[in-house]
Amino acid sequence: MQRAPSLTVLLIAGFAGASLAQAQTATPAPQAAALSSEAIKQREQELEAARAQQKSAEEAQAKLKAEITTLGQDRTQLNQQLIDTAANVRTVETKIDEAEARLQNLNGREQEMRTSLDSRRADIVEVLAALQRAGRRTPPALLVRPEDALQSLRTAMLLGAVVPELRGRAERIAVELGELVALRRNIATERDQLAADRDKVRNDQTRLTALVDERQRQQASREKDLDAEKTRAITLSRQVGDLQGLIAKMEQDLQSAAKAAEAAKQAAAASQAAANAKPGPAVFKDRSRTSPAIAFASAKGLLPFPVNGNKIRDFGGSDGVGGVQKGISLATRPGSQITTPCDGWVVYAGPFRSYGQLLILNAGGGYHVLIAGMERISVNIGQFVLTGEPVATMGSTSQVASILATNASQPVLYVEFRKDGTPIDPGPWWAANEGEKVRG
Structure with a gap:
């Protein structure tokens, strides 16, 4: 069956006589040669612009590297930049989600x-016919856009070219076309802003990568046996079958994890006196700290989610494979930056069973925070990390087996809180505004 003509076809058809002459005019050979020369010139200009852009990018990279090296000499400044840049990335990611x-x-x-306009094609044909009868010679090529169709209708009504019985229909069409033109302008504005936000997040991610690399370079210089520890951690992880066994194995048999666990124990004892205090977000302002700002038990209502996303499973619900969810699952954008929800020491960082890449933090006081499903982890075992510090990056697909079982199309982050080895509801710990950022 032959398809009905679209609005665009009908608009052009109204001026078929004028456009036919244009279509039948062939481009002379000299003009074709000129066009070819012009195309070559344009290509050369594009190449020159690409070279200039590459040079500018190289200069920016060199400047950034020098700046990061200077920052690296002051751990407090480096921490501040890491957390601030990661927060900027999260903010722009949210703006991108909203714009999309x-x-x-x-x-x-x-x-x-x-x-709706296509359904009014009969009215449009009559209006165009009226325009032709009035002898107007509007260039047909201009009418392929709603803006030009609207202008033609307005001009026709102004000149009285539309017969009275068609004026009402023409006015209704003009209103619809006006709304469509305004809508297209809004779309163009949104797309421009979205493109600008994407450029900004790319720049921030480049900066964040450089900051993380500098942080890890410093960590590596302090831990000479870092590679050996990583290898041993993976070996030990294969000897246990569950998360609690993994935590116990790491903190007992792995030197750097054992040191981290001991530091967490001492910090918890030191902060016990303030356990009943009611601190606010300001307690996390000190970027030079080397132990948790407050006891984990006192941090209820203060912790940020580690990623922007949609909550697809909550604590206590079905885990998709016949069991009960022991944490929360957040569907994220591909490549999203993961930040720490709390202060703590890394006691495991690497692949584990069906969890994909797994990060375990000892937050002190018998509390552990588990984060799984990332593609890449950028911290090492034994390292102390601050709330909001970037620690990992999501991939493009789900890495957690239980999420894969439900055919999730997005990457998914799994977060679990534990107290003395038992999973607990993380809900009371999240900051009040996090419910607005992560939609359930």
């Missing part, structure tokens, strides 16, 4: 309006 949602709605409205 708005664009989806706007594009849907545009399609509805186009469908």
